[in-house]
Amino acid sequence: LSRLAKKMKKISRASQEKTSDISSKLSEIFTNIEIIKANNAQEFEHAKFTDENAKFFKLNLKSVKVNEMVSPMMEIFGSVGVAAVVIIGGKEVIDGNLTMGSFFSFLTALFMLYTPIKRISGLYNKMQDAVVAAERTFELLDKEPQILSGDKPVPSEINLINFKDVRLNYDDKEVLKGINLSASKSQTVALVGSSGGGKSSIVNLLMRFYDANGGAIEINGENIKNFDLGSLRQNIGLVTQRVYIFNDTVANNVAYGREYDEAKVELALKTANAYDFVSNLPEGAQTVLNEFGTNLSGGQRQRIAIARALYDDPQILIFDEATSALDNESEQQITKAIANLQKEKIIFIIAHRLSTVQNADKIAVISGGKVVGFDTDEALSKSCEIYAKLKGEALV
CATH class of the missing domain: 1.20.1560.10 (ABC transporter type 1, transmembrane domain)
Incomplete structure (x- = not known):
């Protein structure tokens, strides 16, 4: 036996x-x-x-x-x-x-x-x-978590984020090779470059989806590893290219995981340029969405995701190709909304379409896991060959 x-x-x-x-x-x-x-x-x-x-x-x-x-x-x-x-x-x-x-x-x-x-x-x-x-x-x-939470709350006012010689490896392959850049309050920093350069990896490190293998990311001079993980992520609104919609009402999708507040849902939808189309749904914000949001268009799903990121009014906003599924008019309105939000937040934008990022305060050109240029649109057009080439391709 x-x-x-x-x-x-x-x-x-x-x-x-x-x-x-x-x-x-x-x-x-x-x-x-x-x-x-x-x-x-x-x-x-x-x-x-x-x-x-x-x-x-x-x-x-x-x-x-x-x-x-x-x-x-x-x-x-x-x-x-x-x-x-x-x-x-x-x-x-x-x-x-x-x-x-x-x-x-x-x-x-x-x-x-x-x-x-x-x-x-x-x-x-x-x-x-x-x-x-x-x-x-x-x-x-019994598996030990690779990302360990600190015990300090994130400051009530985030004034500066610093990436200091940040390095990251994937399966023994070095993806980020010493990233140095900074973003101040009321500033928008855009990350541009060809696919696979490491743009998304930079913001994922800020969210602490994984930790850097070298260097440090600091908020107000303090290593982000010292902050409570929940507090850190509560202060960051993330919108990715891949949109996640749950089989629930529009309102609950916007307030996902947080205490429901109708006024905050309405404000977030308006800021994300989603209020008009949501109002025209059969039951407005109480309309139940299908799994994966199949009863919405791609652009509508993306605007719901943007509203979700804005719901808690976070101090840091990350838009990772967040306007890729929007038409030009909607993209312009979202860009205006981002400009209004900029007054009190730190915003990171990752985009292939340079029209989305040209008005950013600083643009970081990422190539081969390195920052090869970090300046304004005008300055980079003259000093950075890679950016000038990207801009030329965009015009074509």
Whole structure:
């Protein structure tokens, strides 16, 4: 039974890992259903899923085989045991060492004991599933978080953010190679450059989605690692290119994770240039959005995401390609809204379209993980070849 249990444990672990793979694959398929249909890849994905499912079926088949071996084994051992008792006990009775009553009492007790033992043996094998599940759960629970929170609250007034020789590695590959830049209160800093240069990595470090491998990021002269993680992120509003919409009302999407305030929702929607289209929805801000916001256009989803970032009036705002899905008119209105917000905030903008960033106070040109230029639009146009080239491409 012990040998079977070890085999069962091994199969159970493989089976649970395969279940995880299948769940992940299904989630990927449902999330990217439009791309799959657009590329006529239904049969391709069906074949991949069928292959994964077949592997899962084989593992379950092995599990059933091992489980079903327990009952016949117990029957065999039980029969051998009873036969041994009858032979030995019968001999003892014949020899006069044991009375007939004692022998049958023992035999009756043995039969009564057999069924519970058989059930326990079957349960022992089935428990291996639970043991493996518990081990997998505790493997996750026992993992130490890589990002450790500090204990200081973020200052009520953030005046300066400094990146000092910040370095970052991904899988032994150096992505950021000594970033030096700063942003002051009431200032907008734009990050521009070709894809893969490290722009998003810079703001992700500010959010502490991961920590730098070298250098430091400081707020008012204090390393951000010393600040409470919740307090830090509460003071930063983030809008990314990939928009997340929850299957809930517009209002709850805007106030997501925070205490609901109707006045704050309305103000955030107006600032994000979303109030007009939200008012025209069947139930206004109380309209329930589909999963992933499929009953909204791409630009509308993006404006909801911008409103969410503005809801708590954070001191720092990060727009990572936040206007990429907007038409020119909406983009201009959002740009005006950002200009109004600038009076009391520090704003970081990442954009490929230079029209979005030309009015920024400072523009950091990122190339190959380094800041190759950090100045105004006018100055960079003259002094930075990479920026001048980007600007020329934008005009074309």
